[in-house]
Amino acid sequence: MNKHRRKISAAYFFLAPAMITIFIFFLLPVLAAFLMSFTDFDIYSLGNISLAQFVGFRNYIEIFRDSLFWIALKNTFYFVIVGGPLSIVVSLGAALLINSKLIKFKGLFRLIYFTPVVTTLVAVSILWRFIYHPRFGILNYVLSLIGIHGVDWLGDPHWAMPAIILMAVWKNFGYNMIIFIAGLQNIPEDLYEAADIEGASAWRQFKDITLPMLAPTTLFVGIITMIGYFQLFAEPYVMTQGGPLNSTLSIVLYMYQEGFRWWNMGYSAALAFILFFIILVVSLIQLRLQRESSV
Amino acid sequence: MKKIFLYIILIAVAIFCLTPFLWMISTSLMATGQSNVFPPRFFPEKITFAQYINLFSRLNVAKYFLNSTIVSVSITLVSLFVNSMAGFAFAKYKFAGQKGLFKLLLSFMIIPAQVTMLPLFLMLKYMGLINTYMAVVIPGIASVFGIFLIRQYLLSVPDSLIEAAKIDGATDFQIYISLVLPLAKPILITLAIFTFMGAWNDFLWPLIAMTNDSMYTLPVALANLMGEHNQDTELMMAGSVVTILPILIVFLALQKYYIKGIMIGGVKE
Structure with a gap:
C-alpha cells in the first residue's frame, strides 16, 4: 500500500511541470479567449480591464456582416482547397519516385527535397518575393525562355494567391513525402509480386494496392496539412500584406490585424474561435469520410 | 528508358x-x-561581403541572432526535461484517469495556437513579461507532441529494466535521470531538433510578444527590415542567409534523427 502510494505520487511529480504549464499557458487562455469573444474588449480595456463588457453574440453577428471576413474566409479556403491537395499529390509523387526500385542515390534526393521544409518561413517568403519580381525575378525569366510573357505575380489580385500556393508547395511537400515513404515501406512486397504474376499494369497496382494500403497515411497527412494550411499567416504578412485588393488576406492575418494592430481583442477572439470551429468541422468530416470508405 | x-x-x-x-x-x-x-x-x-558587414555593423543583426539563439536553446533545454518527465509518467506509471488525461491532451492538438494568443498576451503583459525572453520561452515549454513522442518511445522499453533498478533501491527520480534519460537518448535528440527548429523559425508569437526592437528574434527582425529595405534585394538575401544557415547546419548534422521523428509521428497509434 505504502509502496503503491509512492509510485502514484512519483507519477504526479513527473507530470506536474507539463500539466501545470499546459493548464496555465494553454488551457486557461483558450477558455479566456472563448469568454473574450463575447465581450467588447478593446484598446481602452487594455489599460483598464473593467471597461470590457459582455455583449453576447454581437462580435459573431458583426463578423457575419463583415465583408472583409468573408474575403479572408474565401482566400483561406482557396489556399486550403487548392494548395492542400496539390501539395499532397506532389508529396505522394515524390515519395513514389524516391521509393522506386530503379533509383539510386535515394538518400541524396530525399535530403534535397526535404531542405525547404527546415528553412525559416519568413526568410523564404522574402526570397520568393524576389523570385516573383516582375522585372528581375527568376520565375519570369524562366518563363520568358519558353516564350511565355510573365505577370506581376504578387501585384496582380488574380495571381497573388496562386503564387503563394506555389511557394507553399515548394516549401512543404518534403514533409509529407517522408511520411508517405514510411507508409509505402509498410506495404507488404508480396502484394505487388502477386499482382505482377496476374499481369496487372503499374496503374492498376497503384490504384488497387498502393492507394488503399496508404489510406490511413493519407488521412493523417490530409488532416495535418489542412490544419496547417488553415493557419496561413507569414506568407501574406511578408509577401503581400494581405494585398493586392485583399486577395491574400487570410483569417489569421485578419485576426492578427484586428487583435494586435487595432486592439479589437473581443472581435479578434471571435475570429480565432471561428477558425477553430472550421478546423474542427473539416477534421471531423475527413475522419467520417475515411470511416465510410473503409467500411 | x-x-x-x-x-x-x-x-x-x-x-x-x-x-x-x-x-x-x-x-x-x-x-x-x-x-x-x-x-x-x-x-x-x-x-x-558588404551586405553582411552592413547587417552586423549597422543593422544590429548580431543582437537578433543572439535573441534567437537564447530563446531557441532555452525552449529546447527546458522542454526536453518537462516533456520527457511527462512522457515517462504516461509510459511507465499507472494512475487514475491516465488514459482519459492522455486522450484529452491529444485532443488539444487540434486547437490552433492562435486561439490562445490574445489572452496569453494580456496575461504576460500583466506579469510584466512582454519584451522579455520569458514571453517567448514559456508557451513553448510543454508540448503535447513532445510528450506523445517520448511516451511512444518509452512504451517499447521493457519494464523489467526499471523494476531491476527499483529493487536495487534507486528512487524514482534517480531512475529517471540515470536510466530513462540515457535510454531515451535517440528520441530526445529527435525531439530536440524538432523543438529547436520550431522555435528558431517561429514567427507569429515572437512578433506579438516582442514589440521592442532590441528583443526581436531573427524572423521578426527580417520581416521588419523588409518593410524599410524592400528594394535592397542583396541586403535582404544576406539577411535570409543569416537566418536560414544555422538551422540548415543543425538539420544536415542531425537529419537522420529528424526524419525518423517525422516517421514516428506519422505512424498512427
Whole structure:
C-alpha cells in the first residue's frame, strides 16, 4: 500500500511541470479567449480591464456582416482547397519516385527535397518575393525562355494567391513525402509480386494496392496539412500584406490585424474561435469520410 | 528508358528545390543594385561581403541572432526535461484517469495556437513579461507532441529494466535521470531538433510578444527590415542567409534523427 502510494505520487511529480504549464499557458487562455469573444474588449480595456463588457453574440453577428471576413474566409479556403491537395499529390509523387526500385542515390534526393521544409518561413517568403519580381525575378525569366510573357505575380489580385500556393508547395511537400515513404515501406512486397504474376499494369497496382494500403497515411497527412494550411499567416504578412485588393488576406492575418494592430481583442477572439470551429468541422468530416470508405 | 525518364524528373525536382537557395546565396554576395538586371545574374560579378558587414555593423543583426539563439536553446533545454518527465509518467506509471488525461491532451492538438494568443498576451503583459525572453520561452515549454513522442518511445522499453533498478533501491527520480534519460537518448535528440527548429523559425508569437526592437528574434527582425529595405534585394538575401544557415547546419548534422521523428509521428497509434 505504502509502496503503491509512492509510485502514484512519483507519477504526479513527473507530470506536474507539463500539466501545470499546459493548464496555465494553454488551457486557461483558450477558455479566456472563448469568454473574450463575447465581450467588447478593446484598446481602452487594455489599460483598464473593467471597461470590457459582455455583449453576447454581437462580435459573431458583426463578423457575419463583415465583408472583409468573408474575403479572408474565401482566400483561406482557396489556399486550403487548392494548395492542400496539390501539395499532397506532389508529396505522394515524390515519395513514389524516391521509393522506386530503379533509383539510386535515394538518400541524396530525399535530403534535397526535404531542405525547404527546415528553412525559416519568413526568410523564404522574402526570397520568393524576389523570385516573383516582375522585372528581375527568376520565375519570369524562366518563363520568358519558353516564350511565355510573365505577370506581376504578387501585384496582380488574380495571381497573388496562386503564387503563394506555389511557394507553399515548394516549401512543404518534403514533409509529407517522408511520411508517405514510411507508409509505402509498410506495404507488404508480396502484394505487388502477386499482382505482377496476374499481369496487372503499374496503374492498376497503384490504384488497387498502393492507394488503399496508404489510406490511413493519407488521412493523417490530409488532416495535418489542412490544419496547417488553415493557419496561413507569414506568407501574406511578408509577401503581400494581405494585398493586392485583399486577395491574400487570410483569417489569421485578419485576426492578427484586428487583435494586435487595432486592439479589437473581443472581435479578434471571435475570429480565432471561428477558425477553430472550421478546423474542427473539416477534421471531423475527413475522419467520417475515411470511416465510410473503409467500411 | 524508363529509368532515364525517372532520373530526369528526379533531377528536375531537385533543381526546383535548390535553385532558390543558390540564387539567394549568390545574390547576397553582390554589391547593392547588382541583382536588378534582366536577365537575372546567377553569379556575382565580384564577390563582396558588404551586405553582411552592413547587417552586423549597422543593422544590429548580431543582437537578433543572439535573441534567437537564447530563446531557441532555452525552449529546447527546458522542454526536453518537462516533456520527457511527462512522457515517462504516461509510459511507465499507472494512475487514475491516465488514459482519459492522455486522450484529452491529444485532443488539444487540434486547437490552433492562435486561439490562445490574445489572452496569453494580456496575461504576460500583466506579469510584466512582454519584451522579455520569458514571453517567448514559456508557451513553448510543454508540448503535447513532445510528450506523445517520448511516451511512444518509452512504451517499447521493457519494464523489467526499471523494476531491476527499483529493487536495487534507486528512487524514482534517480531512475529517471540515470536510466530513462540515457535510454531515451535517440528520441530526445529527435525531439530536440524538432523543438529547436520550431522555435528558431517561429514567427507569429515572437512578433506579438516582442514589440521592442532590441528583443526581436531573427524572423521578426527580417520581416521588419523588409518593410524599410524592400528594394535592397542583396541586403535582404544576406539577411535570409543569416537566418536560414544555422538551422540548415543543425538539420544536415542531425537529419537522420529528424526524419525518423517525422516517421514516428506519422505512424498512427
